[in-house]
Amino acid sequence: MSDNQIDTILSQLTFNGDGLVPAIAQQFDTGEVLMMAWMNADAVRETIKTGRVCYWSRSRQALWRKGESSGQTQSLTEFRWDCDTDTILVQVDQIGVACHTGRRNCFYMALRDGEVTEIADVITDPDELYSK
Amino acid sequence: MSDNQIDTILSQLTFNGDGLVPAIAQQFDTGEVLMMAWMNADAVRETIKTGRVCYWSRSRQALWRKGESSGQTQSLTEFRWDCDTDTILVQVDQIGVACHTGRRNCFYMALRDGEVTEIADVITDPDELYSK
16 A cells, blocks of 8 residues: 555544544454554554554654564554544454463453353463464 | 452553543454544443443543443443553443434445445334344
């Protein structure tokens, strides 16, 4: 896509006061919600241009090319946004695992039967990883 | 659940400077990501206590009992949060549609073949609604 086309998309998104928009990542074929992070305009541009998901790290104040060091990248399968234009949904093909703890997704804390429960284990069996 | 138990959960969540945490709603059986909105501590408490999802409306600065006027409520099936404790994932059973535009979910704007495309129509056939 050309920079002009990406500018058109950027003009349709509503960034917050910090220039960021939340982005939900969902595994394209299973529907699993993998994580939520933030994108600035540069991260959106890079994600669309390269087809590799890139966030903005609020702690490092730098582009966060997901998987750059770990190899656990997210290939973009579809870029969506919502009715209010202030939330992005990226459908992705996750390599390995999404969560830095080694779990497939970040949402492994749950309330079950009135108790706080860890509902997912760290993946140790390579067969349980996403596309390898 | 008792208020004390809910206090324990609240103590595990990290609210932002405005006292809010983003909450992603996902249809429990299909995996469809329905919407993203915000919760404050009162909204979390009410959601867990009542089993009906309640957000915080940033525009109205008031609790937003989803579906209170439309009847298109979200019944909580599971309350989860992420490794950073700063994002909630509510798995829900959506009645009707989630989006105020009349679409099943809010993420109907997509980039396809380099074009901005509306990928979902407003639901007019009652058979296409969620649990009625």
